[in-house]
Amino acid sequence: MIRHWMRLIWNRKRANFLIMIEIFISFLVLEGVMLIAAQYAYNYRHPLGFSIENVWTITVDPKSHDDDASRTRDRETLRQLLRTLRDMPEVEAAAGTFTPPYGHSSWTSAVTTNGRWMDYSVNQVTDDFRDVFSVDLRRGRWFSREDDGATDQPLVINERFARAIFGDVDPIGRIIPQDPKPPSSDEPSGKATPMRVIGIVSEFRQHGEFSTLDNYAFRRNNLDDATSKMGMPNRVVIKVRPGTTAAFEEPMTHQLQAVAHDWSFEIKRVEDMRTDTLKEFLIPAIMLGTIACFLLLMVALGLTGVVWQNVTQRVREIGLRRAKGARIEDIHRQILGELAVMTSLALIIAVALVAQVPLLPLPAVFAMINGSAFAASIVISVLTIYGLTIGCGWYPARLATRIQPAEALHYE
Amino acid sequence: MLKNYIKIAFKVLLRRKFFTFISLFGISFTLTVLMVVTAFFDHTFGPMAPETQYQRTLAVQFACMYGDDGMWTSSAGYKLLDRYARGLTGVDRLSIFASPETVSSYINGQKVSSSLKRTDGDFWNILQFTFLEGGPYSSQDVDQAQFVAVINDATRQRFFGTSPAVGKTIEADGQRFRVVGVVADVSVVRSIPFADVWVPLTTAKTDTYKRELMGSFNALALAHDEAALDHIHDEFNARLAHVEMDNPKVYKTMVAPFETTFDSYARHLPNADRKSPESQGWKMVSTLVVLALLFMLLPAINLMNLNVSRILERSSEIGVRKAFGASSRTLVGQFVVENILLTLIGGLIGLVLSEIALQVVNASNLIEYAHLHLNPRVFLYGLGMALIFGMLSGVYPAWRMSRLNPVEALKGATR
Numbered sequence: 001m002i003r004h005w006m007r008l009i010w011n012r013k014r015a016n017f018l019i020m021i022e023i024f025i026s027f028l029v030l031e032g033v034m035l036i037a038a039q040y041a042y043n044y045r046h047p048l049g050f051s052i053e054n055v056w057t058i059t060v061d062p063k064s065h066d067d068d069a070s071r072t073r074d075r076e077t078l079r080q081l082l083r084t085l086r087d088m089p090e091v092e093a094a095a096g097t098f099t100p101p102y103g104h105s106s107w108t109s110a111v112t113t114n115g116r117w118m119d120y121s122v123n124q125v126t127d128d129f130r131d132v133f134s135v136d137l138r139r140g141r142w143f144s145r146e147d148d149g150a151t152d153q154p155l156v157i158n159e160r161f162a163r164a165i166f167g168d169v170d171p172i173g174r175i176i177p178q179d180p181k182p183p184s185s186d187e188p189s190g191k192a193t194p195m196r197v198i199g200i201v202s203e204f205r206q207h208g209e210f211s212t213l214d215n216y217a218f219r220r221n222n223l224d225d226a227t228s229k230m231g232m233p234n235r236v237v238i239k240v241r242p243g244t245t246a247a248f249e250e251p252m253t254h255q256l257q258a259v260a261h262d263w264s265f266e267i268k269r270v271e272d273m274r275t276d277t278l279k280e281f282l283i284p285a286i287m288l289g290t291i292a293c294f295l296l297l298m299v300a301l302g303l304t305g306v307v308w309q310n311v312t313q314r315v316r317e318i319g320l321r322r323a324k325g326a327r328i329e330d331i332h333r334q335i336l337g338e339l340a341v342m343t344s345l346a347l348i349i350a351v352a353l354v355a356q357v358p359l360l361p362l363p364a365v366f367a368m369i370n371g372s373a374f375a376a377s378i379v380i381s382v383l384t385i386y387g388l389t390i391g392c393g394w395y396p397a398r399l400a401t402r403i404q405p406a407e408a409l410h411y412e
Numbered sequence: 413m414l415k416n417y418i419k420i421a422f423k424v425l426l427r428r429k430f431f432t433f434i435s436l437f438g439i440s441f442t443l444t445v446l447m448v449v450t451a452f453f454d455h456t457f458g459p460m461a462p463e464t465q466y467q468r469t470l471a472v473q474f475a476c477m478y479g480d481d482g483m484w485t486s487s488a489g490y491k492l493l494d495r496y497a498r499g500l501t502g503v504d505r506l507s508i509f510a511s512p513e514t515v516s517s518y519i520n521g522q523k524v525s526s527s528l529k530r531t532d533g534d535f536w537n538i539l540q541f542t543f544l545e546g547g548p549y550s551s552q553d554v555d556q557a558q559f560v561a562v563i564n565d566a567t568r569q570r571f572f573g574t575s576p577a578v579g580k581t582i583e584a585d586g587q588r589f590r591v592v593g594v595v596a597d598v599s600v601v602r603s604i605p606f607a608d609v610w611v612p613l614t615t616a617k618t619d620t621y622k623r624e625l626m627g628s629f630n631a632l633a634l635a636h637d638e639a640a641l642d643h644i645h646d647e648f649n650a651r652l653a654h655v656e657m658d659n660p661k662v663y664k665t666m667v668a669p670f671e672t673t674f675d676s677y678a679r680h681l682p683n684a685d686r687k688s689p690e691s692q693g694w695k696m697v698s699t700l701v702v703l704a705l706l707f708m709l710l711p712a713i714n715l716m717n718l719n720v721s722r723i724l725e726r727s728s729e730i731g732v733r734k735a736f737g738a739s740s741r742t743l744v745g746q747f748v749v750e751n752i753l754l755t756l757i758g759g760l761i762g763l764v765l766s767e768i769a770l771q772v773v774n775a776s777n778l779i780e781y782a783h784l785h786l787n788p789r790v791f792l793y794g795l796g797m798a799l800i801f802g803m804l805s806g807v808y809p810a811w812r813m814s815r816l817n818p819v820e821a822l823k824g825a826t827r
Contacts, residue, residue, distance in 0.1 A: 014812075015720055022713045029710060065620040250518040257586045262617045264585050266514055267523070283778070291445060295710055298438040302714040305434045309721035 005338045012310075016342055019306060023346035026299045027385050031354055033292040034377035034384075035369065036285050040210050042373040049158070049203030050101060050133040052270040054092075054244065057100050058236040058256070059266040074232045077260050079223040081236065082126070084259050088252065090244045095128035096221065096233030101206045102273035103235065109217075112179045113165055120161055120215035121206065124233065126223060132239045140172040140199035143220040152196040154220050161215035162200050171197045208274060210281040213370075237270075296388065303392035311335065311400045318400055319408020328401040335397035336390055343389045347382055354378065414749065421750040424726070425757075432754075435718055439758025440765060442711040442801065446704060447766040447786070447794045448773075453700075454793075455784050456601040457674040462539040463605060467638055469538060470645065471604055472497065472631040473676040475668040476686050477657070485686055487511055488668045489624030490613075493631040496651045497670075502640030503633045507534040510621075511628040512607045515585035517571075524570050527600075528584055529607035530616055536562075538634045539605050544568075546578040546593035549612060557614035561589035564597045566781065567608045584609055587617075600780040603673060604632060625658060625666070633670060645670045649689045704797070712805040719751065719809035723816070730813060731821030743814035744807070751806030752799060759798035763791065 009016050060078065064070040078096060085094040099105045099121075107122045129135070130142045138159065147154045152175065162171040176195045195217075204216045221230050240248065249267050256265050311318070318331055326334075358374065425432045459466035475488035493508045500506075509531035517524045533551030541548070541562075549560045561582060568577045577591045589611055598605045613621075621627055635641050648670050655666045669675070669689045678696035679686050686692075733743065763786065770784040786794075 015717075018713065018717050018720060022710070022717055025710045025713065063616070063618045063620060065623060246523055247521040249516070249523055250521060253516070253518075253586070264513070264515070264617065266516055266525075294441050294445075298434075298441060298711060299714055301434040301437060302718055305431055306717050306721045309431075309718075309724075313721075313724055 001337070002341060005334070005341050008334075009338055009342060015310075019303070020342050020346040022299060022302070023343055023385060023389060024350050026296060026388070027347060027350040027381055028354070029292055029295055030384060031350075031377060031381040033289055034381045035374065036288065038373040038377040038380070039212075039369060040281070040285065042370050043211060043213065044209050046205070046213055047136075047203055048101075048205050048209065049136045049201055052101060052133070052274060054240050054242055055132055055270045056238050056240060057103065057268050057270060057273070058238065059264075059268075060234055060236055060260075061264040061266075062232070062260070063262055063264065068229075071229075071232060072226065075223055075228070075230075076226070077263070078232055078236075080259050081256055082128075082223070084255055085236070085238055085252075088255070090240050090248050090252075092239045092241055093128050093131035094236060094238045095132050096126045096223065097123060097129055097235050097237055098125075098231075098233055099123050099206060100235050100237050100270070101133065102208055102270055102277040103206070104277075106207070111165075111176060113177050115179065118161075118164055118215060120157075120217050122217050122219060123204075123206065124219045124221045124230065126221055126233065129218070129237070132237045135204065136202040138200045138202050140197070142199055143218070147198070147220055148222065148225070150196075151193075153193045154198045155195045156199040156201060156218040157197055158201050158203055158216040160203075160213065161217060162197065164215060171200065173197070208277050208281070210278070300388055300392050303389060304396065307335070307339065307393050308396040308399065311396045314400075315403055315408045318403050319405045322403065323405040323409060331401050331403075332397045335400050336393050339389050339393040340386070343386055347385060351378060351382065417746050417749045418753060420746075421753045424750065425754065428722075428725070431718060431722065435715060435754055436758045436761060438711045438714050439755050439798075439801065440761035442708060443755075443759045443762030443794060443798055444765040444769060445707070446797050447762055447790060448769050449704075450793045450797075451766065451770055451784050451786060451790045454787065454790050455599065455782065457672075457677075458787075458789060460602070462541040462595075462598060463602065464540045465538065465634060468635045468641070470633050470635065470641055470670040471673065471676070472648075472668050472670055473603060473673065474679050474686075475626055475666070477626065477663040477666045478687055479662050479664045482662050483686070484626060484663065486626050487628050487630060489627030490621045490629045491623055492625045492655065492666070492668065493629055494622070496655060497631045497633070497648060500633065500644050500647050502636050502643050504636050505534045505538050505634040507538050507632045508532055508613070509535050509630055509632070510613060510616075511630060513585075513628075515609070517582060517584045519571060526567055526570075526584060526608035527606065528609045528611065530613035531610055532613055535610070535632070538632055541595040541598075541605070544594045544596060545576055546591070549592055554612040554614055558612060559587065559589045559615055560592045560612065562593040562595060562610040563591055564595055564608050564781075566597050568594050582609070584611075587615065589615075597781040599782045601782065603676075604630070606781075625655070631670075645689075652689075708797075708801055708804060712801060715751075715805040716808055719805070720812055723809065723813050726813065727816060727821040730816050731818045734816070734818035734821065740814040744810045747810030747813055748803065748806045751810070752802035755798045755802035755805070756795075759794055762798075763794060766794075 060081070062070070062074045062077070064074060082094050082096060085091050099107050107124075108119055109122045110117060110119045112118070125143070127143045127145075130137065135142070137156075140156070142156060143154060155176070157171070165171070165176055166174065174197055176197065178194075201216075201218075203213075204218075205211050205213065206216075221233055222228060223233075253265055253267065257263075321331065321334075355378075358369070358371075463469065472488055472493065474485070475492065476483060476485040478484070490508065497508070498506060509529060512527035512529045515526055515528045517526065531554075533549065533554045536548030544565060545568075546562075548562055549558065553560055561584075563571070563577060563582065567582075571577065571582050572580060577594050580591050581588050582591060583589075589609070598607075600606050621629070633644055635644055648668075652666045652668060657663055657666070665687070667687055667689050669691075671691055672693070674696065675691045675693040678684055678692040681692070681695055681699065683699070684692040684695055730743065767786050770786070773779065774782055774784055
């Protein structure tokens with residue numbers, strides 16, 4: 001029977017080819033949106049690894065020229081600022097950092113281990129950072145005075161990164177193995193400080209619920225060390241006591257200003273930053289989704305029209321079949337069957353094409369796509385397109401069954 | 413002739429209303445999306461107050477320095493612009509101003525965040541702001557580092573409610589400014605004029621900015637006439653070749669072109685060449701055209717399908733016309749005109765829908781201080797897109813129709 005349908009489709013190949021192209025493109029559009037949705041849903045189900053309850057960030061800008069002398073001076077000023085903050089009764093903990101959660105900024109680095117290139121996000125923090133964000137430490141320990149004067153650079157990394165580097169071996173206390181850099185690079189000949197893993201956190205997804213799951217590492221920035229050549233953390237994060245209101249911002253700013261006259265301070269609640277970040281993820285996705293919905297609605301109406309038109313054109317053929325004893329269900333099945341075959345042909349090509357995407361050497365954006373989310377998006381898209389085309393054919397196919405053989409045969 | 417085509421087209425449209433509805437739905441939706449996007453671009457880049465002398469202005473809003481191993485892109489520093497951008501031939505006025513920074517103020521314990529822009533005095537001479545109260549600060553005010561401020565209408569509302577603001581004081585980022593003028597709100601997407609509060613750049617907390625080649629400053633030049641624009645771009649470029657770099661081992665070359673806002677934005681595209689001082693705008697244009705065509709593809713095929721499936725409806729008409737000697741080309745012309753008429757009707761509906769969509773965007777406050785609306789420019793773009801869409805979706809079905817065999821067509825049968 002399918003072979004018969006194929007022949008009928010072939011007989012009207014030019015018109016049907018155009019319909020198949022339409023189904024093909026519709027699938028690509030739907031798949032694009034579904035992929036984003038599936039990836040978001042996948043990401044959303046994973047924990048963040050921190051809590052932002054009662055956490056505020058203060059962006060500090062020393063407005064100074066970036067040279068060694070002013071850096072040392074600024075680091076000292078920041079140390080005093082943090083002490084001032086900790087002395088306030090409303091503040092439970094205060095720390096310095098570079099890239100706080102939902103802060104829009106990111107800092108990435110990479111290690112090459114046994115020829116394997118691994119990207120990771122970095123954050124440099126002071127020791128109190130863990131208390132501010134209630135970072136979910138799983139094994140080992142967090143930064144502390146113990147790390148003062150350490151010859152290696154202490155590192156706290158997330159479980160995913162630990163697994164990527166060390167596999168099943170316990171990473172605590174180990175140095176991250178790094179391949180020597182190619183000699184061509186212009187860096188100073190002195191070897192980079194080895195990085196030693198001292199703790200493992202479950203996760204730290206600084207860009208929030210919808211962001212991809214990536215490798216993460218914390219480095220320690222010790223403001224007490226006056227000889228350090230590290231930059232000054234440009235964000236201060238504080239955890240305030242529950243019930244502290246925005247009214248506290250003003251006296252706090254005045255006190256900070258008293259310590260550092262020339263500096264600028266910008267206070268934000270991480271909760272508000274979260275809302276903004278989620279919006280940035282969701283608004284483009286919702287816009288794309290809305291446009292895709294309209295496109296599909298348009299395709300659905302168009303297909304209905306086309307199938308309807310086809311049915312009215314094939315009155316004589318259908319009439320003849322009815323006269324030769326075909327039942328109503330047969331006609332109905334034939335119209336829908338032809339549509340299903342065309343949809344299948346278009347989808348086979350489309351899915352075969354889309355399935356190649358992960359195999360292509362594409363930019364990093366595509367590397368973030370999770371396999372199961374990708375598969376799920378394809379399945380959902382395929383089912384939706386089948387539903388769409390069959391749904392569009394349903395009413396016109398019903399119309400076809402109403403054709404009376406006697407009338408149809410002396411049509412015209 | 414055309415009149416006849418249009419008459420026939422209307423008859424056909426009214427014949428099967430369900431099909432006309434489907435076609436118009438697709439066309440008007442497609443054109444709505446395209447027109448909303450166009451209106452947004454026009455709002456961002458088109459000439460609009462206070463940039464009334466748009467045709468004669470160029471700005472440096474992007475700077476990049478690079479060497480063999482490194483590249484640093486941001487905005488230019490004050491030193492670069494102050495030392496090298498002044499005194500270019502053909503420039504009537506030059507303004508140097510900072511990119512806006514977010515500052516906090518507290519009003520009765522409530523926090524207010526504002527965008528604060530530090531500018532010089534000529535900023536107010538090049539840009540024609542609408543003053544609701546008072547006036548701008550002068551170059552002398554800037555030289556003497558007077559703590560004066562111009563604020564926008566929204567900021568006046570936040571600080572002073574409905575009462576006049578001139579002469580009163582506002583506190584921002586720990587500094588106190590006396591308000592000298594109030595201007596109408598400027599949309600956040602207009603990168604050159606936008607701010608909530610404008611103050612003299614000499615009121616900055618420290619003067620380290622004066623020593624920086626890279627930083628957060630922009631320059632805006634008002635040319636004597638349009639013919640001088642190319643010259644300004646080239647002369648500044650030539651001067652940049654002799655910039656004294658702070659760290660010539662790492663960064664050897666400086667790129668900071670005088671160009672339009674559109675060209676500056678185009679530099680942030682992934683396919684733009686940031687190291688080139690020449691305009692990258694055409695890359696943005698071509699990217700947008702390709703995206704628009706891709707977006708039109710599905711609706712166009714949808715419309716083609718509908719039209720192809722309706723060929724038979726017209727078979728007797730086509731048969732008669734062919735039998736009386738109409739050439740295929742004449743018929744193709746007729747059907748394309750019909751389709752373009754249909755897309756233009758869809759475009760009109762789309763125009764109404766996009767105005768509604770734009771008002772929704774305005775009301776949603778998604779873009780701060782935006783007054784998105786349709787204007788003659790957007791309308792012309794919309795018309796152009798409707799024509800392209802009409803051609804795209806009309807030619808193939810018209811060709812198919814014109815190829816009907818007259819004998820079969822008269823009989824009203826075909827495959």
